[in-house]
Amino acid sequence: MIRVPRGTPVLTAEQMRAAEQACFDAGVSQEELMERAGTAVAREAARFAFGRPVLVLAGPGNNGGDAYVVARLLRQWGHDVIVAALGGKEAGAAGMMRSRWDGETVTLDDAEPRPVLVDGLFGTGMSRALEGEARKALHRLSQAAAFVLAIDLPSGFATDSGEDLGGAPATATVALGALKPAHLLMPALERCGTVLHADIGIPGESDICSLSRPHLVAPARDSHKYSRGLVLVVEGEMPGAARLSARAALHGGAGYVMLAGQGGGGNGPDALVHRSVESADDLQHLLGDDRISAVVIGPGLGRGERSQALLGVAIACEHRLVIDGDALTLLGRDAERRISGRTAETVLTPHEGEFGRMFDDGDGGKLDRTVSAARRICATIVHKGPDTVIAHPDGRVVMSGDSSPWLSTAGTGDVLAGLCGARMAKGNAHAAAEAVWLHTRAAALAGPAFCADDLIGRIPDAIGECV
Numbered sequence: 001m002i003r004v005p006r007g008t009p010v011l012t013a014e015q016m017r018a019a020e021q022a023c024f025d026a027g028v029s030q031e032e033l034m035e036r037a038g039t040a041v042a043r044e045a046a047r048f049a050f051g052r053p054v055l056v057l058a059g060p061g062n063n064g065g066d067a068y069v070v071a072r073l074l075r076q077w078g079h080d081v082i083v084a085a086l087g088g089k090e091a092g093a094a095g096m097m098r099s100r101w102d103g104e105t106v107t108l109d110d111a112e113p114r115p116v117l118v119d120g121l122f123g124t125g126m127s128r129a130l131e132g133e134a135r136k137a138l139h140r141l142s143q144a145a146a147f148v149l150a151i152d153l154p155s156g157f158a159t160d161s162g163e164d165l166g167g168a169p170a171t172a173t174v175a176l177g178a179l180k181p182a183h184l185l186m187p188a189l190e191r192c193g194t195v196l197h198a199d200i201g202i203p204g205e206s207d208i209c210s211l212s213r214p215h216l217v218a219p220a221r222d223s224h225k226y227s228r229g230l231v232l233v234v235e236g237e238m239p240g241a242a243r244l245s246a247r248a249a250l251h252g253g254a255g256y257v258m259l260a261g262q263g264g265g266g267n268g269p270d271a272l273v274h275r276s277v278e279s280a281d282d283l284q285h286l287l288g289d290d291r292i293s294a295v296v297i298g299p300g301l302g303r304g305e306r307s308q309a310l311l312g313v314a315i316a317c318e319h320r321l322v323i324d325g326d327a328l329t330l331l332g333r334d335a336e337r338r339i340s341g342r343t344a345e346t347v348l349t350p351h352e353g354e355f356g357r358m359f360d361d362g363d364g365g366k367l368d369r370t371v372s373a374a375r376r377i378c379a380t381i382v383h384k385g386p387d388t389v390i391a392h393p394d395g396r397v398v399m400s401g402d403s404s405p406w407l408s409t410a411g412t413g414d415v416l417a418g419l420c421g422a423r424m425a426k427g428n429a430h431a432a433a434e435a436v437w438l439h440t441r442a443a444a445l446a447g448p449a450f451c452a453d454d455l456i457g458r459i460p461d462a463i464g465e466c467v
């Protein structure tokens, strides 16, 4: 769960260091920043401690410096505090905070578990896997604690990729200054517990931000069905999938939704307009309608020759395009060559498997890989999963790590593709993020054990929260 202001900037370790440096250059001392960080964490620790004994883990760097501030303040406020220290430098702000702590200090190995653990071993400086005694002690002490509060990040996770470098889970994490990618990327995001944000006066600017509730505008008085957007969904071998997309587009705000296929999809809602498409030529003819504002292709499309031919026609058209499911698999390693030349906006919505079929593994975690792929392919990529990364070709990124795990059921991706089609129908730089927010919110409203059809029914309520 993430309890941070909407659209909070997300800073990588390097960006965070630069932001801190800018603060120092503006005359704020490192001690002052550390004091602010420690104070913010100590307040949270005090809220959750209920008078129980506290063990503060202090690492060798600035995360450890914050930890000494936490220990000092908690002790001042009357808490029973012991520090378990892992080495540490004498110099700098962290050394100064260490020297200001005059309470009981033990080594990490000698530390006995206490009910409340404040984890200040490592933060954004985690650079290699945690090994040996330090790793053992961290796990031993955190498993035995009833409540673990992590300073900035749970120790042992890579800041920019969320990779597990031997870390231990926290009950809650206080993100200092800004969110870091690890707060929103698996597996770290799951190990952060509830993420709280502390504004410590570091002005963080970034092209990356966390998903926020969009501001949507209700239809204008003089709206008509075409002005609100005509979304065409291409039906394929599994017509139910395309119908889910089409229905999601209808409820996602489109004025008119057309389902183009061989009509095997049953009737669906009467509001859906069916158009017969037997061949790629038929589709091409239909796409000549310039009232169409967005096309969705891929859900249940199939992977045969006919599907490939339909995809070719859709890519060649000049409408905005959402490519999902089978269409992504059909693109495979040819995705960049076939998509990068499109002039109209294109959104690709792969899950991890589909992403892997299109792009080389490359270096880095999900964030880096998605950002780099979006730039190369000149399209927006919504890389789905429990951590969804929306990367735009211009470098803007929106990250979401807070969606219902009940979404892991067949057809919910088809719903998202339809929503993307509806949101982008009128030309909208934030369409993909709007669609992901509505999808996430609809899932939250649907509660447990919903199916993709139920999700569609919740979209209007989600929209209602944004207008």
Ligand SMILES: NC(=O)C1=CN([C@@H]2O[C@H](COP(=O)(O)OP(=O)(O)OC[C@H]3O[C@@H](n4cnc5c(N)ncnc54)[C@H](O)[C@@H]3O)[C@@H](O)[C@H]2O)[C@@H](O)CC1
Pocket: 020, 030, 033, 034, 037, 059, 060, 061, 062, 063, 064, 065, 066, 121, 122, 123, 124, 125, 126, 127, 128, 129, 130, 131, 151, 152, 153, 176
């Ligand atoms: N720079 C600043 O002024 C501020 C920094 N802040 C805190 O500083 C943290 C970042 O501080 P640092 O850059 O010092 O980094 P950390 O304190 O996260 O850790 C760096 C230290 O850990 C060591 N290390 C890294 N991986 C290790 C491993 N696997 N095993 C053993 N040792 C390992 C490094 O050699 C270095 O000594 C932030 O997360 C935040 O908590 C806050 O106090 C705000 C102000």
Ligand SMILES: Nc1ncnc2c1ncn2[C@@H]1O[C@H](COP(=O)(O)OP(=O)(O)O)[C@@H](O)[C@H]1O
Pocket: 325, 351, 384, 385, 386, 387, 388, 403, 404, 405, 406, 407, 408, 409, 410, 411, 412, 413, 414, 415, 416, 439
């Ligand atoms: N464990 C999870 N937690 C949160 N969201 C998830 C999880 N698993 C899947 N999702 C979301 O559910 C949707 C599933 O899409 P997809 O895998 O394409 O399914 P389908 O093709 O069956 O429609 C995506 O929006 C994805 O982000």
Ligand SMILES: [K+]
Pocket: 063, 119, 120, 121, 122, 123, 150, 151, 152, 153, 154, 155
């Ligand atoms: K930490």
